[in-house]
Amino acid sequence: MDRADSVLNLFSVTLREMFVAADINFEKLMEIRLRSGQPLLLMYDGREYYLSQKGEMMLCTHQESVTLTNPYLIRQKEIQETLSYVSKYSMYAFEEEIRQGYITVYGGHRVGICGQAVMEEGKVKTIRYVSFINIRIAHQVRKCSDHIMKYLYREREAVYNTLILSPPMCGKTTLLRDIIRNISNGISGREGMNVGLADERSEIAAAYRGIPQNDVGIRTDVLDAMPKTYGIMMLIRTMSPRVIAVDEIGSDADARAILYGVHCGCRFIGTIHGDSVEEIRNKEYMKLMLEEGIFQRFIIMRRNDKGERRVQIYNERWENIKEAMV
């Protein structure tokens, strides 16, 4: 199943026909947003578009941001049908994911859902009346990290603990995936290393029935859909990785698990959401790691107006050692 099929199969039959009519290049498609009673919006090649009733892809201009010309409006029935396909007719199998508000599907695409939360004893039991769906299309860009890899190696057989930070949609996960692949396979005379991947959201390896659909290298062991805190411990105990990779560090527990791993002698490559270095420094759970100097490399990613991604690499003293496009 190619990328187009893996995306199209998520949608109701009507929407599939709309996408086919719009002749979309799925390599450039980044995000699809369905909102009940609202236009179907696409992030495509770094810009926002909507689909017209004729199935044409129209650019959302500033003037049109309030009233779009003849947009196709999403019906609640289409959202329900889409949800059936996203969950493979098995909502029961995604209870935990629904509680967290997203489902990762075949191909590594992440489907975020919103609706009315059902609470039980102060916790989210489920989300009902799902009326908003956001599908983020996973992109695997091989070799995108090739020219920054040499800055991530400390010596011949070790990598620096590295933190990749950027706002959403700048390609953190894509870059992380390629770094994992390079470390695992080996690059430019560096030997490949065993990498343990705690893929909590199934976005990096995009494992389907336990088998990675994305190329994460020949020496990578993937612990899929397990919370990072448990995953890191389990990887250390069972697979003895030289490097552990995690996506979206976001809690005190995550930080503590990473500290434990570092003290066990593992190297870490991780990502974190953030607009700026200051924002990261102010996060409570990051303070301890930064104070201890856990990370020696920081990769900051940004996307410019043309949609191009730029990375800046800093060392442990926050000196800029490399700037590049990826």
Next chain:
Amino acid sequence: MVKLLGALLVILAGTGIGFKASDNLCQQQDMLKKLKKMIILLRGEIKYNNTYISQAFENVSDKIAAPYKGFLLYLAARLDENCGKPFSQLWREAVEVKLKDCGLVKHQLQKICELGDILGFLDKEMQLAAFDLFTEQLEAMLEENSLKMKDNSRLYKCLGFMGGILVVLVIT
């Protein structure tokens, strides 16, 4: 001589019909037992492996015999197509295509169809409850069929034989 041979054939045919009717009851019982096994396996697959439903069908199909094996594989393939139809409709279609001639009677097939109306959505607890409810219904059907077998099996055979003799007497 020809008359005697004809009479013998008529009696044999009558007896055969009786045996067939009796055999149908046994086959029904066998089908219901296999169905119960399928439901128990599906329940376990969903409870312990938390697999989504088409995968559960595929996994269970390895452990059961025809016609349910074909039914599950057919249904799993249809579900994976994401063809735009609701689960209950695909389930009914699979029952129609793969189980129609398996020996179960109309009301038994109807019960199987009804199971499809409550599978695939809601939470795991509800899925398991749906399987439990259906298993109870199956046990009642098995019980009913068992009684029917006890009462009617010999009766059908005798009726077939006697019917054959009656026809011979009437035509001679």
